[in-house]
Amino acid sequence: MSPSGQSWATRSSPSSGSTPSQLSRRQSIAMLKLGNRPSAWSIGSLAIASWSSRMVDARRESTTSNFQILDNDLWAERIPxxxxxSMRTHAPVAWIEEPDGNSGFWAVTRLDDLVAVHRDHRTFSSQVGGTELEELERDPEAREARRTMLETDPPEHTRVRKLVSRSFTRRAIGQWESTARALVAESIEKALETRKVDFVEAVARRLPIEMISKLLGVxxxxxxxLFHWADSVxxxxxxxxxxxxxxxxxxDPYRLLPFRSPNSLKxxxxxxxxxxxxxxxxxxxVVSVLAASDDLTPLELQTFFLLLVIAGNETTRHGLSHxxxxxxxxxxxxxxxxxxxxxLDLASEEVLRWACPQIHFRRTAVSNTDLAGVPISAGDKVVTWxxxxxxxxxxxxxxFTLDLGRDPNPHVTFGGGGPHFCLGAWLARLEVRVFxxxxxxxxGRVHLDGKPERIRSNFINGLKRLPLELEPSC
Known part of the structure; x- marks a missing residue:
């Protein structure tokens, strides 16, 4: 089935050789300032000229000018x-010009290429430029103030992640199954009392909030x-x-805060x-573990907490809604x-593939490289969709057909491997499976009872309202 045959929710209209992991944050920032790249990147004038020519040709040939990929209003209406x-077919690594004065980026749209990027943190860094489209390498103060575990590479990423990783293993999460089941059962039974519900509010929002609250100790x-603030962020x-x-x-008054949101302070x-x-x-x-650690600065603890609150709640909520x-x-x-x-297990993976709550993440190339035959320059933004x-x-x-028996199912909802593979993957799997x-x-049956409403965001693929009519099983 083609995408045009889908429902409203998915249909589109016709001088150091150090690696980034060895560099300090201050050095990483300096690396991307124009005219101040490491000498290792000076590969000779002829090679530079050749590479520059390839880059110009690649950008000219792959620029996608008619698709406003970042338009939040577009994403509020549909998934394009x-x-x-079309991009996967004709320009799987496409250069996208940005309308806001940023430098543009490479859009990576095929699965294999996304996996290649995410598993190569030495070439495609999360730390150098962050994971958002905003070019924080131009504003070192903001980049440092807003850095979370997401915006680090190994070994720093490993240092922070291992503080809580034991709480998110398959075995540790499995101990919460009865709690999750009771929450889901209660929510569905309550929804069946009225039958016509906003499913986001009645079921999908409650489970992940209560589960991550229990894990964190909120x-x-x-x-x-707390989660009202997190939503606004x-x-x-x-x-x-x-x-x-x-x-x-x-x-600009909030440029030192995550997502430039004043509620981050709350x-x-x-x-x-x-x-x-x-x-x-x-x-x-989890918060008891973080509070007891001598390895975190106060700011690191606060940004880590914000990340856990958002990632442990928003993505699963939208997985259940979708x-x-x-x-x-x-x-x-x-x-x-x-x-x-x-x-059930295969069905859970298919729903996770289908829902895909995360729309994109960014990396930054730290050396000249090729991806799918396309030359990419050091300093270029690379955005994986x-x-x-x-x-x-x-x-x-x-x-574009939901297949609850799909096998194999190599979806990348949790990131496609590499050091940034989703910390909460087993929690999300548990919640989706129990749901x-x-x-x-x-x-017994479920029907749409109105038009779902999408969140206005090119970053999170979410529903803010989902009117459903539920029929109980016999």
Whole structure:
């Protein structure tokens, strides 16, 4: 099935040789200043001329000028699958000009190329320029102030990640299954009392918030306000969530804050208070572990906490919402799961592929290289589009059809490997699997009861409202 045959939710209209991991943050910043690149990058005038010529040709040939890939209003209406399909076919590594004065970037749209980028942190760095499109290498103060674990390379990334990695292993997460199941069952049963619900609010939002709160050690009384702040931080282009819109308002006063969001300060202050409480009275949760560590600065703890709150909540919420929407659009797949519960693990992976809550992440090339035959210069931004890779016809048969028995399923929802493979992957898998199991048991049929509303964001593939009518199973 082609993307044009899909539902509204997916249809598109017709002088050092050091590696980045060995460099300090200050050195990494200096590396990308024009005229101040390491001597290792000086490869001779003839070679430079040849490479420059290749670059000009590559950018001229691959520039995609008619697709406003960053337009938040476009993403609020639809996922541009047809445009991505065209890019995968004709320019899988395409140069995209940016309208806001930034330098432009390479858009990576095929699965194999995304995996190659993510598994090569020595060439494609998260630390040098960060993981957002904003060019923080031009503003070293902001880059340092806003750095989270995402914006680091090994060994620094490994240092921070290992502080909490034990809490997110498959075995550790498995101990939370009964808790997750009780939360899902209660939410679905309550939703069935009225039958017509906003599924995001009734079911999808509650589970990940309560689960990550328990793991972090956030008291239940604080959760609603905390995650309201988190929503406003990450959905910083949607007026339903944020009072300051990064693509419409003057956000320079907040340039030192993550996502240029003033509510980041509220999350930071909360993290500071909670960490002080946990240090005085540790309880074995993640924040207690972070508070007890001598390896984190206060700012590192606060940014790490913000990252865990957002990543542990937003992505799973949208995985569940898109999963429920997909089951409404493909009722045969719901029946298939009901008739064959052994499909549950495969079904969970397919829903994760289909939902793909993360739209893109950025890397920065730190040396001249080639990707899929396209020459990329040191200092270029390279943006990997998960939402395209998960629908790559070269990796998936009939990718625009939900297939709960899809096997193999090499989706990249969790990043495609490498040091930044999603820390919370096992938590997300648990939540999606338990959700599907309880949904298939308790829901006979599900129907759309209005038009879903997408979040205005080119970064998170999310639904903010999903009106559904639920019929109980017999």
């Amino acid at each position: 699958h047809e445009e991505f399909q 008291p239940k009384r604080d959760a609603e306000e 990450v959905y910083h282009a949607d007026p339903d969530f944020s009072d300051v819109l990064y693509d419409k308002d003057d956000t 999350v930071f202050e909360y993290a500071k208070r909670l960490a002080a409480e946990k240090k005085a009275r540790p309880e074995g949760d 999963g429920a929407l997909a089951l409404a659009e493909f009722p045969d797949q719901l029946r298939r799961l009901q008739e064959d519960p052994k499909l 998960y939402i395209s890779a998960n629908y790559d016809e070269g990796a998936f048969t009939d990718p 599907l199991e309880e949904f298939a048991k308790k829901i």
